[in-house]
Amino acid sequence: MSIATSIKRPTAMLDVEAVRADFPILSQTVRGKKLVFLDSAASAQKPRTVIAAMSTTMETQYANVHRGLHWMSERTTDAYEGARDAAARLLNARAREEIVFVRNSTEAINLVAHSYGRGVMKPGQAVVISEMEHHSNIIPWQMLRDAHGTEMRVAKVTDAGELDQESLATHLADGKVGLVAITHMSNVLGTYTPAQRIAAMAHAAGAKVLFDGSQAAVHRVVDVQALDADFYVFTGHKLYGPTGIGVLWGRAELLEAMPPFMGGGEMISSVSFEHSTWAQVPHKFEAGTPAIVEGIGLAAAIAYVEAIGFEAISAHEAALTEHAIASLSAIPGVRILGRAQDRGGVVSFTLKGAHAHDVATLLDRQGIAVRAGHHCAEPLMHRFGVESTARASFGMYTTKSEIDALAEALERVREFFA
Amino acid sequence: MFDDLRELYQEVILDHGRAPRHGHRLAVFDTTAKGDNPMCGDRVQVWVRLDEMKRIAQTGFEARGCAISVASADLMAEAVAGRTSTEAKRLFADFATMVRTGNCPDCDAAMESLRVFAGVHEFPSRVKCATLPWHALTAALDGGQEVADD
Numbered sequence: 001m002s003i004a005t006s007i008k009r010p011t012a013m014l015d016v017e018a019v020r021a022d023f024p025i026l027s028q029t030v031r032g033k034k035l036v037f038l039d040s041a042a043s044a045q046k047p048r049t050v051i052a053a054m055s056t057t058m059e060t061q062y063a064n065v066h067r068g069l070h071w072m073s074e075r076t077t078d079a080y081e082g083a084r085d086a087a088a089r090l091l092n093a094r095a096r097e098e099i100v101f102v103r104n105s106t107e108a109i110n111l112v113a114h115s116y117g118r119g120v121m122k123p124g125q126a127v128v129i130s131e132m133e134h135h136s137n138i139i140p141w142q143m144l145r146d147a148h149g150t151e152m153r154v155a156k157v158t159d160a161g162e163l164d165q166e167s168l169a170t171h172l173a174d175g176k177v178g179l180v181a182i183t184h185m186s187n188v189l190g191t192y193t194p195a196q197r198i199a200a201m202a203h204a205a206g207a208k209v210l211f212d213g214s215q216a217a218v219h220r221v222v223d224v225q226a227l228d229a230d231f232y233v234f235t236g237h238k239l240y241g242p243t244g245i246g247v248l249w250g251r252a253e254l255l256e257a258m259p260p261f262m263g264g265g266e267m268i269s270s271v272s273f274e275h276s277t278w279a280q281v282p283h284k285f286e287a288g289t290p291a292i293v294e295g296i297g298l299a300a301a302i303a304y305v306e307a308i309g310f311e312a313i314s315a316h317e318a319a320l321t322e323h324a325i326a327s328l329s330a331i332p333g334v335r336i337l338g339r340a341q342d343r344g345g346v347v348s349f350t351l352k353g354a355h356a357h358d359v360a361t362l363l364d365r366q367g368i369a370v371r372a373g374h375h376c377a378e379p380l381m382h383r384f385g386v387e388s389t390a391r392a393s394f395g396m397y398t399t400k401s402e403i404d405a406l407a408e409a410l411e412r413v414r415e416f417f418a
Numbered sequence: 419m420f421d422d423l424r425e426l427y428q429e430v431i432l433d434h435g436r437a438p439r440h441g442h443r444l445a446v447f448d449t450t451a452k453g454d455n456p457m458c459g460d461r462v463q464v465w466v467r468l469d470e471m472k473r474i475a476q477t478g479f480e481a482r483g484c485a486i487s488v489a490s491a492d493l494m495a496e497a498v499a500g501r502t503s504t505e506a507k508r509l510f511a512d513f514a515t516m517v518r519t520g521n522c523p524d525c526d527a528a529m530e531s532l533r534v535f536a537g538v539h540e541f542p543s544r545v546k547c548a549t550l551p552w553h554a555l556t557a558a559l560d561g562g563q564e565v566a567d568d
Contacts, residue, residue: 353436355484357458358427361541365423374459381459387482388459416420417432417485 014312033367041393053300083299106136108233108248113140115258123149125178161189161338172205184216189338190346241301245294317345327407345394425537435485440495453554491551
C-alpha cells in the first residue's frame with residue numbers, strides 16, 4: 001500500500017508562508033545560504049508567541065509560584081498553572097490534576113519507572129518495550145530491572161518498521177506484564193504505533209500502558225481517553241515550546257497510588273523530622289521550584305499549535321513526507337528505513353558509499369540541517385543492520401521546496417563520494 | 419559547490435576512507451584497545467604488534483565510522499610504523515593540536531603524511547572523528563582497555 005492511502009483528505013489548509021513568518025529563526029542564513037532546517041524531530045524552532053510569552057513574563061510578571069502572597073506571585077502562578085490546563089486540553093485529560101510537569105519525556109519515563117515500577121509493580125513482573133524505542137524508553141526499564149528484579153521484554157519490529165503485534169501478544173501471554181511502554185511514533189522510522197490496539201492488548205493481559213509521545217504529540221491529535229492510555233509523556237521543546245519543560249499525563253488513580261519521585265519543597269503537605277506527608281497529585285511529583293517561565297512558554301506553544309490545528313498540520317506534513325519519500329527514493333544508492341503504512345514526518349536514510357556523518361557535513365555546507373547518527377536508538381539501528389543514518393524531519397513550517405533542496409543537495413553529495 | 423569541503427575531504431582522505439590499507443585485525447598482536455564515541459556512534463578497535471625493540475611493527479584496525487575516522491585510522495597506522503610508544507604519543511599530541519587549530523608549529527617531517535587532516539579544524543564537530551583512532555592506539559600502547567573519546 002502506498003503512503004498516500006494513509007493521508008487524510010485535508011479539510012483545513014495550512015498557510016505555510018504565514019506559519020514561517022511566525023518563526024523568526026527561519027529567516028536566518030547559514031554559511032551564506034538560506035537555512036533549510038530539517039531537524040525538528042530533535043528539537044523544533046519556536047514561534048514568536050512562545051518567545052514573547054517567556055520574555056514578557058520575565059519583564060513584567062515574574063515571581064516564584066504557589067507560595068507568594070503577593071500580586072506578582074499570584075499572577076505568575078495563574079500563568080504557570082494555565083499551562084497545566086493547556087496540556088490537559090491538548091491530551092484530553094479527564095482532569096488538570098492528571099498533568100505532571102517534568103523536565104522532558106526522559107524525566108517523565110524515569111518518574112514512572114521509579115514511582116510506578118518500584119512503587120507499585122512487584123519484582124518478577126515484566127515491562128514490555130519495543131525494538132524501536134528511543135534510549136530514554138529503554139534505559140529507565142533496564143535500571144528498574146537491575147534494581148527491582150523487573151523483567152524487561154522487547155517486542156519485535158517488522159521489516160516494514162511496524163510494531164510486530166504477534167510478538168507483543170507473545171510477551172503478554174503469561175500475564176506477568178505490569179506495564180507496556182511503547183513509542184507512539186518512532187523518532188527514526190516515523191512509524192505511528194497502533195496505540196489504541198496496544199492499549200487494548202495490554203489491558204486484556206492485565207497490564208497498564210505508557211506511550212512515549214515525544215514525536216507523536218507534535219504531529220497529530222492525541223486523546224488519551226480515546227486511546228485508553230494509562231500514561232502518556234511528551235516534551236515541550238519538540239512541540240515548538242522551550243526546553244526544560246515536559247509533561248507526564250497519568251490516570252489520577254494511578255498517580256495517587258504511586259509514591260513520590262523526588263523529595264523537596266512543593267511536593268509536601270506537612271513536614272517534621274519524624275514524618276512528612278505528601279501533597280496532592282500532581283504536586284506530589286513536582287519537587288522544587290518548577291520551570292516557571294518554560295511552563296508559560298509551553299502554554300503559548302500549545303495555544304499556537306491549537307490555533308493552527310492538528311488537522312492542517314497533519315495534512316501538511318503527510319504531503320511533505322510523501323514527497324520526501326518519493327524524491328529521496330529516486331536517488332540511486334539511497335535507502336529509506338521503514339515503510340510503515342501509518343507514518344509521520346521523519347525520514348531516515350542511508351546513502352551507499354557515504355557515512356551518515358559525512359552526508360550531514362556535506363548537507364550542512366549547503367545550508368541544510370539534518371541529524372546523523374544512531375538517533376539514540378542503537379538497538380533499532382542493529383535491527384535494520386545499519387550503523388547510523390541521516391534523518392530529515394519536518395515541522396509545520398517545512399516547505400516542499402525545502403525537500404526539493406534536500407534531494408538536489410543529496411544528489412551532489414552522491415556525486416562527491418562517487 | 420564543495421570547494422571549501424575539498425579542504426576537509428582531500429583526495430587522500432577520500433581514498434583511504436573508501437579503501438583502507440590497514441582496516442583489518444591482526445592475527446598476531448601484542449596489544450589491542452577499543453575507542454568509542456558514544457555521542458555519534460563511532461567505534462574503532464586497534465591492534466598493535468611490536469618488534470623486539472618494542473617499536474610498533476604493525477597496526478591494524480576495524481572501524482565503524484565516517485570517512486574522516488577511517489582515513490585517520492589508516493594513515494595513523496602508516497605514520498606510527500617503526501616508532502616507539504613515546505614517539506607515537508608525541509605524534510598524537512602534535513596531530514591533536516593540528517586538527518584542533520589547523521596549525522602545527524612543532525611538527526616535524528613525521529607529520530607530513532598526516533597534514534591532509536589540517537582542514538578538520540574548520541569542522542569542530544568532526545575533530546573527534548579524526549582523533550578517535552589515536553585515542554584507541556594510545557590506550558592499546560598503555561596496556562589495552564576501552565576508551566571513550568575525550
